[in-house]
Ligand code: SF4
């Protein structure tokens with residue numbers, strides 16, 4: 001095992017105030033089970049899962065309550081034992097509606113021993129292990145939620161030679177991944193080793209920003225005896241250093257093609273939380289029913305990193321952290337750059353809920369958007385090499401063909417352009433809406449064929 005610095009510099013990016021000091025030194029606390037859990041069927045990228053239970057059913061923790069509804073989809077499991085109180089539509093963090101299962105805990109928290117623990121996992125083949133990961137409903141926990149078993153099954157003409165483990169956590173305020181690396185480095189490393197074994201990847205890179213020295217130390221120790229081409233890569237702290245395509249470039253110099261996937265350049269990127277979930281699924285036979293979420297921001301009385309059951313209402317999570325004090329301008333699911341502003345605290349945690357952030361009025365000012373002054377700052381900041389100003393104007397004019405030609409679908413919604421824009425243009429909202437419209441147009445065109 002060696003330690004190296006990132007050999008390539010990513011394009012663009014910004015240096016926002018990181019504000020990680022609010023939660024960084026708070027050890028992970030386990031939250032008691034709330035009185036009701038709302039488990040969404042749309043916690044992953046792709047088709048939402050199909051509910052397998054109905055009102056009045058009793059369920060055990062770890063029982064599958066949603067089955068994958070397509071190739072890119074994932075199983076969903078009950079995060080507590082209890083009674084199903086309702087099955088119906090509920091808003092997800094992004095505001096989209098999806099089916100959810102409300103479970104009232106029975107107080108026993110009884111597990112359904114559905115998966116067999118495999119402590120001797122290295123004797124198993126890739127197909128068996130990938131099947132366990134699929135059964136456990138593991139999906140990318142860094143925010144994207146891509147079903148992990150799908151990533152682990154590349155077509156034969158796209159072999160993966162490099163496994164990159166993303167411990168950058170470049171999003172301001174969030175510290176859940178840092179705490180996992182500091183507190184559970186051995187388990188994280190076991191998850192990495194399982195992924196390496198499945199992929200047969202020759203090269204393993206664990207990427208951590210240089211502003212997390214304790215996490216670097218802990219992971220180095222856990223990886224010390226690793227054999228082969230394994231390295232801990234120290235990345236310069238900048239945003240969005242943890243974005244998939246940027247990380248691949250920064251570490252390998254390989255450029256993922258427009259519209260392409262990491263597998264197109266022989267790479268697979270997984271977040272450290274996902275590696276831990278893989279370890280838990282394989283070694284302990286436990287489906288994904290909990291995660292660590294950073295609950296933070298100046299209005300939060302006791303910011304921290306909370307191990308919570310998936311489906312925990314935001315209001316309960318905030319209450320566990322001492323509640324909110326003073327005025328609150330905004331609550332965001334995720335971080336300030338890529339998260340989703342919430343209209344209320346009625347939402348609930350999902351596999352992808354890395355953070356819940358409350359901002360005070362001065363920290364979330366409402367600006368009037370002005371006309372573009374063609375300063376070019378957004379172009380310099382865009383890590384994808386796009387022209388956010390041109391894209392925004394095309395999308396405002398509803399010229400989706402032009403925006404598509406300008407590669408809006410390559411936008412990773414990182415928010416760097418909006419962060420630097422002196423005219424306060426709602427660039428990310430334009431990109432998000434435009435991408436959704438173009439995706440819909442493409443789907444409609446496919447259906448007509
Ligand atoms: S256009 Fe997209 S990728 Fe580029 S800076 Fe803006 S949000 Fe990020």
Ligand code: SF4
Nearest residue numbers: 372373375376378421
């Ligand atoms: S940063 Fe804002 S004002 Fe400047 S070119 Fe981009 S959109 Fe226009």
